Amino acid sequence: MPMSPVARTRVGDALVYARTMLVFAVAWWAVSRWTDNPILLPSPLDVLAAMGDLAREGELFRQAAVSFGRMVLSLAIASALAIPLGLAMGLSKTFEAIVDPTVELLRPISGIAWIPLALFLFGIGNVLPVFIMTYAAFFPILLGTVAGVRAVDRSLVNAARTMGLPTRGIVTRVVMPAALPSLLVALRLGVAVAWTAVVASELIGAPSGLGYAVEWYRELLMTPQVMSFIAMIGLIGYICDGGVRLLSRTLTPWAPKRA
C-alpha cells in the first residue's frame, strides 16, 4: 500500500532522528573508551543500565513527578498573575506607564540570582523552587500577553464596535481571543525558562526533585545516576514543549501554523 506524503515524512523524520542519536551515542561511547574514567564520563551503556535501575526502583519517576508538579504549579501561579496584568497593560497606556518601569527593572535579573535571598526567606523546601520558577516564567508570559493585546487588529475591534458590543464584550470576545496565539507562544517560552530554573533551584534549595537528585548522586560520585537524571530533565522539557504545542493546536485551530 502506498504511503501518504504525511506518513512518509513522519517515517523519514524518525529515521533522521534515529541516525542522529546513533551517531551521538557512538561518539559518546568512543570518547568514554578513550578517557577511560567512569566517574568523569561513563559509557552510554552504563548510563542506560543506571537508568534502568532507577526506573525499576521508581526513584527516577518519583523525583521527576516532584519537579514536574512544581513546574505546573509555578506556571499556574505565573499565568494567574501575568495574564491579567498583561491584559491591563496592553489595554491601558496609563497603566502600562505605571507598571512598566518596575517590570523592566526586574526582568533582566535571572531567577537564579534570587536563590540566596530566597533561601533566607523560605528556607529549603517546596516554596523556594516554586518561587524561583514562578519568577522566571512570569516575565515571558507577561510580555507575550502585552504584545498580543497590542497587536490586535484595530479593524476587528472596530467591527465589534459597529455591532454594538460594549467595552467588556470587546475585551472578552475580540481582544482576548485575538491575543491567544501570542499568549500561547509566551506560555511555551515560560515553560522553557521555568524548567531551566527547576534544576538550579532544586540543586540548592529543595530536599527533593530532579535537581536535588543530580546533586545527591554527584556527591556520591555516581556519575551514571547523575546523567540519568540529567537525561530525564531533557526528556521532560521536550515533552512539555510538545504538550504546549499540542495545546496551541487544540485551542487555536484557526491560527496560521507555526514551526
Added chain:
Amino acid sequence: MSADTIKLRLAGVGKRFAVAGKPDAVAVDDFSLDIRQGEFLVVVGPSGCGKTTVLNVLAGLDTATAGTVTIDERPIAGPGPDRGVMFQDYALFPWQTVRGNVGFGLKYGPAGASLSTAARNERIAHTIDLVGLKGSEDKYPHQLSGGMRQRVALARLIANEPDVLLMDEPLAALDAQTRTILQDELLRVWGQDRPASERRTVVFITHAIDEAVFLADRIAVMTAHPGRLKTIVDNPLPRPRTDATRALPEFQALVQRIWSLIRDEAYRATVA
C-alpha cells in the same frame, strides 16, 4: 415615515490630518449630503478621494474635523448597531467559523437580544444560505478564498439587520458572476420589491461605475485632492432592476455619463 425623511445628514464635513512639518493634509473638504430614509446611495470617485473617510465618519469610527454628521437628526458620536459596516478588508474574526462570524453580532451584540436561540440560529443559517456559503459553515476564514471571505462579511452585515448599511467596496474581490448574483441579492435584502418606506438605507462605495448604476437611487461623484463632492446624479432606471436592466440603452448611457465626470481625474490619478 415618508420616503423623503432625511436619515443621514452630512453638513460641511471636513477631515484634516496633521502632517509633521507640512500644512495639514485635507482628506475631505466641505462635504454636504443628505441621505434619505430607504435610499440606496452609491459613492464613486477616484482612489484617494476620501470615500472611505466619509463612510467612517458616518459609521462613527472616525470624527470629522469640521461640520456636523447626524442620524435621525441626532449627532453621530460613535459607532452603533443602527449602522452596520462592511469593511474593505472584511475584518472577519479569524477564531470564529463562518457560522460564528455571521452570528457574532446576534450573539454578543444587541441585534439578537430580542431573538430566541432558535430564531437566531434560523436567521444565521438563512443568511449563510443567501450568500451561497451553505456547506462552509464550519470553516475558518483562513480556509476560504477572498471571494468567500467577502461573502461572509456581507452575511455578517445582513444578519444583524441594521437600519443603515455602510459598505466599503463590498463586492470588489468577487469574480464577475458572483458579483452579479450578489448585486441582485443585495437589492433584494435592501428591499427593492418593497415600498420605499420599508427599505433600509444603504451607503455603498465602489469604483465600478456599472455597479453604481445598477444599484443606486442616486450616485454621489467625488473628486480627489481634496476630497469633495463633485455632483450628485439621479438614477431614473426603474425598479425592480434585473438582468434586463443591464441591457437597457439608458443603463449604458448613464455609465458613460458618470465615466465622463470622473475620467479626467481617474486618468490623472492613474498616470501620476
